[in-house]
Amino acid sequence: MNWERHEMLLADLEALLEKADSKKIQGDFLKKIINRLGELSDDCRECTRLLDELHEHIKAILEKNGQPEATEYKRHREIINRAIAHLQKEHNLVTEDYYLGLYMSLGIAFGLMFGTLILGNLAWGMPIGLLLGVVLGSAKDADTKKKGHTI
Ligand SMILES: [Zn+2]
Structure with missing residues (x-):
């Protein structure tokens, strides 16, 4: 995995978690997803793509001081769901419970x-x-x- 890029993404996520409502943006779960995608991104272009998309999205919310609007919440859930579906289908991973x-x-x-x-x-x-x-x-x-x- 591209460590430097991954570190930057995690740093932005931490910055976001300080400002945003962690529960609303599923902060802990998001971190798990990002780490999984990072582990798999060497051999999977879709994981890399999802990571990039998540990073762009996190940066966009950060620019709004961690206060996403309704459309961004919707997009947030949408990206997470797509990441789960991909991890489930292509990498045989499942969510807890x-x-x-x-x-x-x-x-x-x-x-x-x-x-x-x-x-x-x-x-x-x-x-x-x-x-x-x-x-x-x-x-x-x-x-x-x-x-x-x-x-
Ligand atoms: Zn993948």
Whole structure:
């Protein structure tokens, strides 16, 4: 990775975090994304492109004294979502608690089906499915994190 450029980006991000509402701009998560993109940017042009785009965007908010307008917030979320989608699709990385959310909804869907078809009671299947989803999803998230595949 281009360290000098990456350092400059991180310095601008720190400057932004001092001025802006860190929660609103997802400061901690943004840092993780930027570090991941940085690690991967040597072999991936899209990661490099996303980093450049993020840097331009951060500079733009800095120029407004860290007070982004509604359109910039929208763009902010949009870039982050695009970065997540890219990391997920091309680099097999997932966000924290990704599988928990996924397995919970799958668990509920299967639970409802299972409850209706086998137990003859829609209401019983759902909590069982949800519980299984939480247990399996959390285990999968923990395993993914252990393997270093979490953004
Ligand atoms: Zn990439």
